[in-house]
Amino acid sequence: MPSYIENKLENANNGQSNLCxxxxxxxxxxxxxxxxRRNDFPWLTAFYYKENGFICGGTLVSTKIIVxxxxxxxxxxxxxxxxxxxxIFYLGKYKLNDLNEKDYVTAGVKQFIIHPSxxxxxxxxxxxxxxxxxxxxxxxxxxxxxxxxxxxxxSHEDIVDKSGLVAGWGLIENxxxxxxxxxxxxxxxxxxxxxxxxxxxxxxxxxxTFCVGDGSGRSPCNGDxxxxxxxxxxxxxxxxxxxxxSSGIRGSTYSCDNTKYAIFxxxxxxxxWIKSYITMYG
Numbered sequence: 001m002p003s004y005i006e007n008k009l010e011n012a013n014n015g016q017s018n019l020c021x022x023x024x025x026x027x028x029x030x031x032x033x034x035x036x037r038r039n040d041f042p043w044l045t046a047f048y049y050k051e052n053g054f055i056c057g058g059t060l061v062s063t064k065i066i067v068x069x070x071x072x073x074x075x076x077x078x079x080x081x082x083x084x085x086x087x088i089f090y091l092g093k094y095k096l097n098d099l100n101e102k103d104y105v106t107a108g109v110k111q112f113i114i115h116p117s118x119x120x121x122x123x124x125x126x127x128x129x130x131x132x133x134x135x136x137x138x139x140x141x142x143x144x145x146x147x148x149x150x151x152x153x154x155s156h157e158d159i160v161d162k163s164g165l166v167a168g169w170g171l172i173e174n175x176x177x178x179x180x181x182x183x184x185x186x187x188x189x190x191x192x193x194x195x196x197x198x199x200x201x202x203x204x205x206x207x208x209t210f211c212v213g214d215g216s217g218r219s220p221c222n223g224d225x226x227x228x229x230x231x232x233x234x235x236x237x238x239x240x241x242x243x244x245x246s247s248g249i250r251g252s253t254y255s256c257d258n259t260k261y262a263i264f265x266x267x268x269x270x271x272x273w274i275k276s277y278i279t280m281y282g
Contacts, residue, residue: 057227170224
C-alpha cells in the first residue's frame with residue numbers, strides 16, 4: 001500500500017495537489033556540525049558554475065523555479081556575473097563529490113532574473129534574491145520537494161524569537177566545503193539587538209532583511225548563501241520559505257565569523273514577485 005508521502009507525490013506529479021514543505025523531521029537540530037540525513041531538506045539545491053564547481057545553495061519552489069541569492073549570480077562590484085549557459089543546479093543531491101550517487105537531477109539554467117532592487121555596487125544587501133528558471137520540468141520525488149511559499153505578507157518583526165531551519169554545504173571548521181549538508185535551528189533576533197552587536201550590521205541590513213543567530217558559533221558560512229530559512233507551520237505540518245541566506249561578518253580564520261549573527265533576505269517582502277514567476281513558468 002502506498003505511503004502517505006507516496007500518495008502525495010503521485011497526486012502532485014499528476015497536477016492534483018500543491019505538494020510543498022514536506023520533510024522527514026530530524027530528531028534534533030542543534031549544531032551546524034551535524035550532517036543532515038538524505039531527504040531531510042528536499043527543497044535544497046546546489047548551484048554549480050563551470051570550472052568553479054559548487055558556489056551556492058538554492059531553494060526549489062515549483063516545478064520550474066529555484067530561488068537563490070542575487071549575489072550568487074551577480075556579486076558585489078560586478079566582478080563575477082554568472083551566465084545561464086555556464087550554470088547548473090543539482091536537485092536532490094546529498095554528497096556533493098559522489099559521482100555515483102543516484103536519485104538526483106541536474107537542471108540547466110534557462111534564465112536568471114535578479115530582483116530589480118539588487119544593486120551590486122551598493123554596500124547594503126537590499127533585494128538579495130534571484131529567480132532561476134530551469135529548462136526541465138521537475139518531477140517531485142522523496143528527495144525533491146519544493147518549499148512552501150506563504151500567501152500572507154508579514155513583517156519580520158512578527159517572527160522575532162521564532163526559530164527556523166537552515167541547511168547547506170557551506171564552509172566547515174577546516175575551511176572546506178562540507179561533503180553533505182549541515183543544518184541548524186536558529187532564532188530570529190530583534191533588529192536593535194542585532195545592530196548593537198556590531199556596527200557592521202548598520203551597513204548591511206535593511207528593512208527587507210532580518211538577523212538570525214544565538215551567538216554560539218552555529219551559523220551559516222560561505223557556500224550556504226542562497227539557502228532557505230524554513231519555518232514550520234505546526235498546524236499544517238509543513239515548512240514555509242521565510243528567508244534566504246544573504247550575508248554576515250567576515251572572520252579572521254575563515255571567510256565568516258560564526259559567532260556573529262547572519263543576515264537573511266526576508267522572503268515575505270518579495271512573495272508577490274516570486275509567485276508571479278511561478279505563475280508564468282510553472
